[in-house]
Amino acid sequence: MRILLWHVHGSWTTSFVQGPHTYLLPVLPGRGEDGRGRARTWDWPPGAVELTPEQLRGTDVDLVILQRPHEAELATRWLGRRPGRDVPVVYLEHSTPLRDVPDTVHPAARIPNCTLVHVTHFNRLFWDAGRAPTTVIEHGVLDPGPLYTGTEARAAVAINEPLRRGRVTGTDLLPHFASAAPLDVFGMGTDGLAEHLGLPGERLRTRELQQQELHRAMATRRLYLHPFRWTSLGLALLEAMYLGMPVVALDTTETAEAVPPGAGVVSNRPDVLAEAVRTFVAEPEHARAVGAEARAAVSARYGVDRFLDDWDRLTKEVTR
Structure with missing residues (x-):
C-alpha cells in the first residue's frame, strides 16, 4: 500500500514507517513544515520515500493521512485528487483541543x-x-533499550518551547520542582529558561540533543518529571518509561492510563509530586525498582508491533 503523509511528528512517524507499506513523504526546497521529507535525526527504513509535489502528481496513492487542517488542500493540489472523494483519507489527531473545550x-x-x-x-x-467515524490507535514506541543508570541525582524534563507554551507545559511549575531536586530540561527553544524563571543555573540546566543522544542523557538522570497540564499523551513520557526511568507526572489527560500504580507517582497535588521527586533522588534503589515497573508497563501497552497491527487493520478497512 502507498500511503501519503507529511512528516509532522518525528517520534510518531518513526514508529509508523516501520510498517510494511511504502510511505510517501512530501519534500520541498528548504525542508519547511510542509516538506520535511525523511527524518534527518532518526534512522528510517527505505520504505519511507521522499517525493516532490511534481512527482506526487503522477503517483498512485492508496491512502492519504492528514494531520493538519491545510493538508487536505495540499493533497488536492499536489495529487490532483480530493481526499475523501477521489482517494481514501484518514485524519490523525495528535493533540487535545486548545479552545472552546469541550465544544x-x-x-x-x-x-x-x-x-x-x-x-x-x-x-x-x-x-x-x-x-465522522472515530477510533483510537494508541501510541507505539520503539524500544530504546533499558538504558537507565540514574547516576545523576537530578530530574529530567522534556519540553519543546517551554517559554512560548507556558502553562500548557507546566513551565510555571518548574521552580516548585526545582526546590525538590535540580532539573535538566531537554528540548528545543529552552535558551534563557532559567533566567526567565529566576532560577540559578545549577538548579535548572537546558540542553537540545538529537534523539539517540537524548535517550542516553535522560537515562543518567534519577527520574523523569512530566509537568504538562494540557496536552496529548507525551511520547517523551513513554520513552522515559521504556528507558527504565521512574516517572513523576501530573494526573491530567491520559497520564493515569499510561502510568499504572508502581510505575511512578501521578497526582494533581504539586506537593505530593515534589515529595516523590525528593524520594527518588534520595533512594536510588527504590528509583531503579520503580523504573523497572515503568518499563514493563510501557512495553506491555505501547509496543510498536501492536501499534503497527492496529494501523494495518484500519488501513485495510478504509481502503476497501
Whole structure:
C-alpha cells in the first residue's frame, strides 16, 4: 500500500514507517513544515520515500493521512485528487483541543468519508467529530533499550518551547520542582529558561540533543518529571518509561492510563509530586525498582508491533 503523509511528528512517524507499506513523504526546497521529507535525526527504513509535489502528481496513492487542517488542500493540489472523494483519507489527531473545550468541532467533521483517528481515548472524548467515524490507535514506541543508570541525582524534563507554551507545559511549575531536586530540561527553544524563571543555573540546566543522544542523557538522570497540564499523551513520557526511568507526572489527560500504580507517582497535588521527586533522588534503589515497573508497563501497552497491527487493520478497512 502507498500511503501519503507529511512528516509532522518525528517520534510518531518513526514508529509508523516501520510498517510494511511504502510511505510517501512530501519534500520541498528548504525542508519547511510542509516538506520535511525523511527524518534527518532518526534512522528510517527505505520504505519511507521522499517525493516532490511534481512527482506526487503522477503517483498512485492508496491512502492519504492528514494531520493538519491545510493538508487536505495540499493533497488536492499536489495529487490532483480530493481526499475523501477521489482517494481514501484518514485524519490523525495528535493533540487535545486548545479552545472552546469541550465544544471544539474537529476539522475532520467537514471532510467527506473521513475517519478520524485519535492517539488517546481522552482526546476522542474531548473533540467533537460531528458525524465522522472515530477510533483510537494508541501510541507505539520503539524500544530504546533499558538504558537507565540514574547516576545523576537530578530530574529530567522534556519540553519543546517551554517559554512560548507556558502553562500548557507546566513551565510555571518548574521552580516548585526545582526546590525538590535540580532539573535538566531537554528540548528545543529552552535558551534563557532559567533566567526567565529566576532560577540559578545549577538548579535548572537546558540542553537540545538529537534523539539517540537524548535517550542516553535522560537515562543518567534519577527520574523523569512530566509537568504538562494540557496536552496529548507525551511520547517523551513513554520513552522515559521504556528507558527504565521512574516517572513523576501530573494526573491530567491520559497520564493515569499510561502510568499504572508502581510505575511512578501521578497526582494533581504539586506537593505530593515534589515529595516523590525528593524520594527518588534520595533512594536510588527504590528509583531503579520503580523504573523497572515503568518499563514493563510501557512495553506491555505501547509496543510498536501492536501499534503497527492496529494501523494495518484500519488501513485495510478504509481502503476497501
